[in-house]
Structures are given as C-alpha cells and as structure tokens.
Amino acid sequence: MSFFKNLPFEWLVGLRYTRAGKRSGRNSFISFISLISMAGIALGVAALIVVLSVMNGFQKEVRDRMLSVLSHIEVYEPSGSLPNWQQTATLAMQDKEVLGTAPYVAAQAMITKDDTVRGVMIRGILPEQEPKVSEVASQIVQGSFGALKPGEFNIILGSELARGMQVQVGDRITLIAPQGQVTPAGVIPRLKQFTVGAIFNAGHFEYDSSLAFVHIEDAEKMFKLDAPSGLRLRVVDMQRAPEVAYDLSRILSGDLLITDWSKQNRNWFAAVQTEKRMMFIILTLIIAVAAFNLVSTLVMTVTDKQADIAILRTLGSSPGSIMKIFMVQGALVGIIGTAIGVALGVIVALNVDVIVPFIEHLLGVQFLPRDIYLISALPSDLRWPDVWTIGLVAVVLAFLATIYPSWWAARVKPAEALRYE
Numbered sequence: 001m002s003f004f005k006n007l008p009f010e011w012l013v014g015l016r017y018t019r020a021g022k023r024s025g026r027n028s029f030i031s032f033i034s035l036i037s038m039a040g041i042a043l044g045v046a047a048l049i050v051v052l053s054v055m056n057g058f059q060k061e062v063r064d065r066m067l068s069v070l071s072h073i074e075v076y077e078p079s080g081s082l083p084n085w086q087q088t089a090t091l092a093m094q095d096k097e098v099l100g101t102a103p104y105v106a107a108q109a110m111i112t113k114d115d116t117v118r119g120v121m122i123r124g125i126l127p128e129q130e131p132k133v134s135e136v137a138s139q140i141v142q143g144s145f146g147a148l149k150p151g152e153f154n155i156i157l158g159s160e161l162a163r164g165m166q167v168q169v170g171d172r173i174t175l176i177a178p179q180g181q182v183t184p185a186g187v188i189p190r191l192k193q194f195t196v197g198a199i200f201n202a203g204h205f206e207y208d209s210s211l212a213f214v215h216i217e218d219a220e221k222m223f224k225l226d227a228p229s230g231l232r233l234r235v236v237d238m239q240r241a242p243e244v245a246y247d248l249s250r251i252l253s254g255d256l257l258i259t260d261w262s263k264q265n266r267n268w269f270a271a272v273q274t275e276k277r278m279m280f281i282i283l284t285l286i287i288a289v290a291a292f293n294l295v296s297t298l299v300m301t302v303t304d305k306q307a308d309i310a311i312l313r314t315l316g317s318s319p320g321s322i323m324k325i326f327m328v329q330g331a332l333v334g335i336i337g338t339a340i341g342v343a344l345g346v347i348v349a350l351n352v353d354v355i356v357p358f359i360e361h362l363l364g365v366q367f368l369p370r371d372i373y374l375i376s377a378l379p380s381d382l383r384w385p386d387v388w389t390i391g392l393v394a395v396v397l398a399f400l401a402t403i404y405p406s407w408w409a410a411r412v413k414p415a416e417a418l419r420y421e
Helices: 009-018 025-067 085-092 159-165 216-222 238-251 266-304 306-314 319-350 352-363 384-410
Strands: 073-076 098-113 116-125 140-143 154-158 172-183 186-200 211-215 230-235 257-260
Touching: 025 266, 025 319, 025 352, 025 384, 073 238, 085 098, 085 230, 085 238, 098 216, 116 159, 116 216, 154 159, 159 186, 186 216, 211 216, 230 238, 238 257, 266 319, 266 384, 319 352, 319 384
Parallel strands: 116 211, 154 186
Antiparallel strands: 073 230, 073 257, 098 116, 098 172, 098 230, 140 186, 154 211, 172 186
C-alpha cells in the first residue's frame, strides 16, 4: 500500500478509472470495453509470436535438411578442376572454425531404367571423407553407404528418385554422360551401367528426387576428369559460414572461388525473409486494430468523467496532468494486454508439438499429412528478439492510441463541464 501512496496523483486517478465503478452501469460498460481491447491486444500479440515461431521452425527445418546434403562452404577453381585439393584442405583446416573437408566431383547426367529417364546431379565423393561434411551416411534407408567402392560403379540414389525410377537396391541402371565420344559414326553418348548400392532420404524433395552419389574415382572415369571439381567444408557454426568463407579467401592460395550455403540458396532464403516480413506486417495490423479500440474506450471515459475533470482543474490540476491521467489508463490496458499476449504466445510456441497433436486427435484431422508434406509435425523455433520486438510494437501502438483522447480531455473547460451538473 505504501507503494501506491508514493505514486503521483495522475497515476492514482488513472488506475482508478481503469477499474469499473460500483454505482454506475456506464462505468462497468466502459470497463468491459477496456477488457475487450486488452483481450484483443493479447490475442494479436500471441498470434504474432506463434506464427513467427512456426515460420522460424519451418525455415530451420528446411535449412537443416538442405545442409544435411549440401556443404557449408565450397572451394573450387574457375576451370572446374582442383588438382591440389589435399594442399587446399590442409590450409583450410588451419582455420579453427573448419571442422572437416572432403573433395567432390559435380556433374549432370541422365539415368535410364527400361523406358524411364531422369536427369540427375551426380556427386562423386570419397566415402571415408564425406561424413565430415554431410550427413548422407546417416540418411541411408536401404543398402549400405559402404557400397561405394572404387571400380565397382555402384550408385546411391535419393528416395524419390529411386521411387520414380522404380528401382531397388541391387538393380542396375544406365548412366548417360552429356560428354559424347567421337567415333567414325558420329558423336555417341558415353554410357555406363551402375548398380544401385543404397538409397538415402534427406527429407528434402529437391535433393531426394535429383541427387545421386558415386565414388569419386568412378565419377572421374565416367566424366573424364583428372581431378576433383572442388572441396567441400563444414564449419563449427553454420551461421558464421559467410565470415569463415571470407577468412579462407585470405588464407587459401591460388585463383579459387569460395561460396557458402547462404549464397547457394540466396533466392529461397530471400523469399522466406520477405514472407516473414509481410506476415509480421499483416498480423501487426491485428494488434493495431485492438490497440486503437482504446481510442473509443478513452473517448467514452472522457465524456463520462467531464465533471471529474472539471473538479480536478478547479483544484489546480494542469492540462498536462489531466492528459497524463488518461494516458496512464490507456497505457495500462496496452501493457497488461501485451504482457498477457507475450505469456500466452510463448507458452503456445514452446508447446506446439503437444498442442497441435491434441487438436488433431480431438478433431480427427491431420494438418500435415505424411503423404503430401515432407514433415508431419509443426516445427516451432521461438526467438526472443522477435518476442521483444512484438511486445514493444504492441506497447507503442497502445500508447499512440491514448494521445488524442488524452489531449481532448486536457482541453475540457471546467465552466462548461459543470454547467449542467
């Protein structure tokens, strides 16, 4: 109680006006509208936190699945060949941020099985080095990653690619290289039969349907290469891959091109960021609508309290003090609504994996069917900077909504307000 006694009288009166009066039904109605405004702000804040958390979760899930196949950083020469890759790998490992390196061969080709033809991206790898830069070895669903042995011409296919080709482990397919062989009869495509040694599932349709792995020596023979195409690197923190790539550009010697995962998928990440910004703006409008409901609430309060305002003015209160009273009332509604919304949004965002299955079981529906989507559960990634930004925006909007009604209350003239009292 001593805390409230030490508050300025503007705060005490503003807090008093926030509560419903005992003798006036109109006061109760105004307080009810205040509660509705508060609930609207809370729901808007909670919805924005949950939606952004789910969008962050989807982005993180897709990114992680992409990087389970892709590398954090790639190093290659403009000529498309990196003969001294061992030296480059040794220099790269001197950077403490680099966890592992592995050479690769990248080429495009076609694979055929009976009457089925598919275009694929062939990646030649060293099986003993590849686990240092990707998770393909742990994504094998059929067969064995160890099937890739030099000279045996085995191939590992993505699950969607294998399904489209209707092949299983042990089946033979024909690989067609775009570089043809010149013969007296003309240019003949280079063909080679490969045995399906394993099938992997990265959980990303683009790579599961278009990527295939072979041993790096078999790839070099197939595409007539003298050296790997380049070097793939994995770093400690994928978010710092651009900075690490820049540091490596000063360490590595030769005419090398260095690119990181964010540049390789720039369009996708830019589209996701644009979608996130637009969703933030759209859902912020919900908060704005609820916040500006405070305008009507405060206008009704000012109309109802004109006699009180006149008495306070005759007792010596300045227009600024009157303005503060109603700004305190409106700001309090905004702050409480924001606090409730933040708490509700955080709780829901942290428990999406429990709440959504409960709703699916209750309604007998499935929001993400396994046969349509690659993931069957809603991911959520709560980021506290987003939470603080949303809370700040909601409080600012609520504060802005109090300015005009409070200014109008400060302009009330005591004589006119008390004329009919």
